[in-house]
Amino acid sequence: MADTTPTTIRPLPASEVTSWDHTADVVVAGYGIAGVCAAIEAARAGASVLILERTGGWGGAAALAGGFIYLGGGTPLQQALGFDDSPENMAKFLLAALGPGADRDKIVDYCDGSVEHFEWLVSCGVPFREAFWAEPGWEPPHDEGLMYTGGENAAPFNTIADPAPRGHVPQMADKRTGEKGGGYMLMKPLAETAEKLGVGVEYDMRIQRLVVDGDRVVGVIAKRYGQQVAIRADRGVVLATGSFAYQQQMIEGYAPRLIGRPAAAIEEHDGIGIRVAQALGAELAHMDATEVAFFGDPQMLARGILVNGRGQRYIAEDTYPGRIGQATLIQQDNQAYLIIGEAAYEQALTTETSTPFFRQPPTWAAESVAELEADMGLPAGALTSTVEVYNRHAAENADPLLGKKPEWVTPIDGPVAGFDMRGFTAGFTLGGLRTDLDSRVLHVDGAPIAGLFAAGRCTSGICAGGYVSGASLGDGSFYGRRAGIAAAKN
């Protein structure tokens, strides 16, 4: 089907399709984490499956990611490493951490299915090494398989639910070169599993619009090398096209704090899956929610104090750095400075558990906090009073203001360094299509749109305003499977 009509994303009536270029029971748009899991499950359920991928290879953002999958409730890996967890405990934490308005049913469902999902990933060949990385940070420095990735063991969550690490990361083949990171090691066995199951793939295929028969989705129009291609989906279409981090109008209209700072997404994340479904009346959720990375060394942060543009502390510095990023961007207008004593600075540089990511030289070095305060241009007393209050309690190894754990609390005196970390944030979008527990895309009237399924970051998953590392590969894989199962049955 060749066509030169202008591009539109409005649905095309099936009656206007003169011939179909491809046909499958289940058509999956996007060969990232959600797409591959949907394809595997649909194929296992007996459906013929065709994946449409806009780039020249499988992987999506997932293959470039660190690879965390947020799982818990007592996975074999958690158990082997001595951590107690239960679905209820996991849900309690996630409901506290993922923001007001989070989809409670989805979180409970996700927690209940988490152990089975871990086993499923392992059965597909995803490797996890039985080793725990205990340090604050973004990722383990080697090939450890488990880590805290949401501030479970930091204030305020360590008093809300029993802390358990849930960041499961596939064993990396070569962490040093970065070529085979956790995300790659997750995607590779899954793509191989899909291929063994006979899943078809068409690359260089950009989806443009959905094809409908009345209210039912029956296919997709895609573009390949300038030509329109019509793909019939006898049972269902699964949208798994990723976030809208690179669609400028959507960022401005829905998540404007990310203007100019997309990260951990790929340029292909242009929101197309969201938009073609919106054109059919699909409901959205949590479009303003964003993951926010903070480009400060967690080992430095934990040993210092982080202050805002007024010299005030605002977060327990030993928590998940993604929480620091969100608090900094959304609550502190992206203003942050790290203040750290000379001894703690040296310790952070030289500790065996040091992680050199995001390291920078100090912006200011001073003989005293008062001198640093003046050098930074802060009003007299703004920073010195903050440090005085911190030191007063640090002398008793406590942080009643923000609850940093005692192991990281030491008074700041003598020479100090200041790091200008204003604007040190970037991130990707978490909002998208509203889906049910079977990954059916919901219309604004509350009913599912017949024949349309979605998973991954083109949907609103378990996150509302908050985030934990591993939630995206986690709910993307989990609800990707559901999408494949539901579409195959359709």
Add this chain to the structure above:
Amino acid sequence: MADTTPTTIRPLPASEVTSWDHTADVVVAGYGIAGVCAAIEAARAGASVLILERTGGWGGAAALAGGFIYLGGGTPLQQALGFDDSPENMAKFLLAALGPGADRDKIVDYCDGSVEHFEWLVSCGVPFREAFWAEPGWEPPHDEGLMYTGGENAAPFNTIADPAPRGHVPQMADKRTGEKGGGYMLMKPLAETAEKLGVGVEYDMRIQRLVVDGDRVVGVIAKRYGQQVAIRADRGVVLATGSFAYQQQMIEGYAPRLIGRPAAAIEEHDGIGIRVAQALGAELAHMDATEVAFFGDPQMLARGILVNGRGQRYIAEDTYPGRIGQATLIQQDNQAYLIIGEAAYEQALTTETSTPFFRQPPTWAAESVAELEADMGLPAGALTSTVEVYNRHAAENADPLLGKKPEWVTPIDGPVAGFDMRGFTAGFTLGGLRTDLDSRVLHVDGAPIAGLFAAGRCTSGICAGGYVSGASLGDGSFYGRRAGIAAAKN
């Protein structure tokens, strides 16, 4: 057209409408500020106009509102009261105040048309008294016509644009009883103007879905006393149905910080105008944006210091209280305490310009800040250090930390009172349909949806994340007029 089929909001093909109960050139859904302005302009352009109102009378949320209309650029009222302003100066302020991602074209357009819009309102009979109310607060206590309503004269905006008051409020007939507030005095002459122009109104008519002929909107299905009613719109339908503050699922999915705290909206604000347009593929914008009221007496706030749950100041206390509300709810997790010295407290109570709104007795009274800090359960030093830094600069009548104006800065010493203001916020939603400068509802593909127009709080107007009092009646009336003009021409 009687019908007992289940309610749906999906569009109905015109071919399925067997008979039309009403017909007009322009059909307006909602008889609030946006609806009445659309109706007036459509009628003046020669169209027959029918308003569908779901309650038993005109007014909507507007008639219950304080009545501010945000106007500037040199209105006759501004000029008569000695304030210089220009459209450029107004736009500079609004672009700084209304949040990242605000619709620049719409703001510039709104500022350029502001003087004409003021004159139009006056020509419709809306009264404004030439008097200025200079105090911090929500509303003038009497029938003054002009006031600062966005923090124009407070930090940080007073150094970004030349301060000019732009909160224009219709002269109230009886402020004491509250029966004829500014919003009522705005709506009444407009409703009378519409009636004189022969605009028809059908009350008790709840819109349910749009009627379409292909891609074009040609009517509305409404429900009245359990019966479905079909209304044909020969030229266009204008949606002016208000916010989604009372639609629980939308609040949870789009603006979850408002869960449990809707305010300054009416229960009829169920998002129906947004949803029927979404069902046609309409694009949304800034769905997370909210106005947030703060229920503290502005005269008290300006004379004291406002601190968060950690005892830290976070905003210039003499600014627009709506900014205080947003900062408290969104950036401080709804934690706020007012700390005020005894003398300042007495002054706030007894000043001639005192406004008794939102007054409460102190939660704590103490002989010193240290005692108050302990009574409040704050960590030792948390509040005392805040007050020390404040006092240090207040001694020189300055507030370098947050820029409160010198007239409000005095040291806090001696007996002191503390007010627990946690959870003192509530608000309404600002997000909605994305419209162009002619109030045409835009499809997600960027093109207008033929025959569909919208204005008021079912649209995303000039506000992104920020707010100024008068923006809702302001852009509602301004783009309501545009909707009426465009629909009549259609």
